[in-house]
Amino acid sequence: MPEKLPVYRIPDFTAARGMAQGFHVVDLQTHQQKHAFIEAPHKHDFFLLLHVWQGSGTHTIDFTAYEVKPHSLFFLTPGQVHAWNLSPDTQGTLLFFSPAFFSNGQESEALRQFPFFRSWQHAPVLYADAQTLAPAAQTFQSIQNEYKAALPLQADALRAYLHLLLIQISRLYPSQQHRSGTSTWPHQLYQLEKLVEQHYRQHQPIAFYANALHLSPKYLNELCKENLGKTTTDLLQERLILEAKRLLTHSPHLNIAQVALALGFEDNSYFSRFFKKHTGATPEQFRQKG
CATH class of the missing domain: 2.60.120.280 (Regulatory protein AraC)
Incomplete structure (x- = not known):
C-alpha cells in the first residue's frame, strides 16, 4: 500500500x-x-x-x-x-x-x-x-x-x-x-471482517464473501443487518471509504488518480463519484479540508 x-x-x-x-x-x-x-x-x-x-x-x-x-x-x-x-x-x-x-x-x-x-x-x-x-x-x-x-x-x-x-x-x-453463548454471529462476522480486510481493494461481489463463509448471500446480508444494522454492501463500501480517507489525508504524495488506483478503481471519475456519494465531498474537497 x-x-x-x-x-x-x-x-x-x-x-x-x-x-x-x-x-x-x-x-x-x-x-x-x-x-x-x-x-x-x-x-x-x-x-x-x-x-x-x-x-x-x-x-x-x-x-x-x-x-x-x-x-x-x-x-x-x-x-x-x-x-x-x-x-x-x-x-x-x-x-x-x-x-x-x-x-x-x-x-x-x-x-x-x-x-x-x-x-x-x-x-x-x-x-x-x-x-x-x-x-x-x-x-x-x-x-x-x-x-x-x-x-x-x-x-x-x-x-x-x-x-x-x-x-x-x-x-x-x-x-x-452481550449475545447468548450459543450464538455464532461473532465468529462469522469476525471471519467476514478478516476477509473484507484482505480483499476490499479487489471489489469482490457479496457472493465471494458468502461462499468463503459457507453461507448464502441472502443469509450473510441478514446476519449483517440483524447484528450491525448494515448490509454487507454497506460494510464493503464503508471500508473503501475509510481507506480512501486515510490515503487522502496521510499520503499527500499520491494524486487522486493514484489514490483511486490504490483502492482498485481503474476509473478515476467513478472513484470521485463514489467518494462524493458517501461523504458529500469530492476527494479533492476532502483533502483540502483535511
Whole structure:
C-alpha cells in the first residue's frame, strides 16, 4: 500500500524484555515524554488499551474525535489510525499487547469475544465513573506492579491479569450488547471482517464473501443487518471509504488518480463519484479540508 503513515510495533516503545513478550504497560505521561512522535497520526500492529483517570482533550480514531475525560477507556485494534490532543494534566495508563501474547502462540479468535474489540459494532471508547471502574483500575495497577518485577513465570502472570482485565471491562457494557453463548454471529462476522480486510481493494461481489463463509448471500446480508444494522454492501463500501480517507489525508504524495488506483478503481471519475456519494465531498474537497 503506497502509504506514508507510520505503523509502530511494541519494540518501538520498549526494551528487549517487553519485546520478547509482546507486552508493554506504561504511564501515559511517561510514554508521551519519551515518544513525542506519537502526537501525529499513526497505526499499530498490536492491541491497545488506554485508561484515563484525569485530564481532558480529544482522541481521534479513524476520523472520529472522541472526548477524553476522567474514567474513560479507549480500545484500539491493529491497523486503526489514531492521534490525540491531551491537556497537560492528563494522566492514565497505556497497555499494549500482541495477539500472539494473548493466545500464547496458539491460533485463537478469543479476543473477538470482547465487545470493545469488535470495531464494526462498537465505538472504541467506554465512559464510566471511578466506582464502576475500580476493579479494572486495580487490575491495571496489578499489571504494572507485575511488569516492573523480575519474577518467575512473569509472562504467564501478565497474561492471566490481562485476561481478567478484559473480562472486567467487558462486564461494564450494557447487558443487551452481550449475545447468548450459543450464538455464532461473532465468529462469522469476525471471519467476514478478516476477509473484507484482505480483499476490499479487489471489489469482490457479496457472493465471494458468502461462499468463503459457507453461507448464502441472502443469509450473510441478514446476519449483517440483524447484528450491525448494515448490509454487507454497506460494510464493503464503508471500508473503501475509510481507506480512501486515510490515503487522502496521510499520503499527500499520491494524486487522486493514484489514490483511486490504490483502492482498485481503474476509473478515476467513478472513484470521485463514489467518494462524493458517501461523504458529500469530492476527494479533492476532502483533502483540502483535511
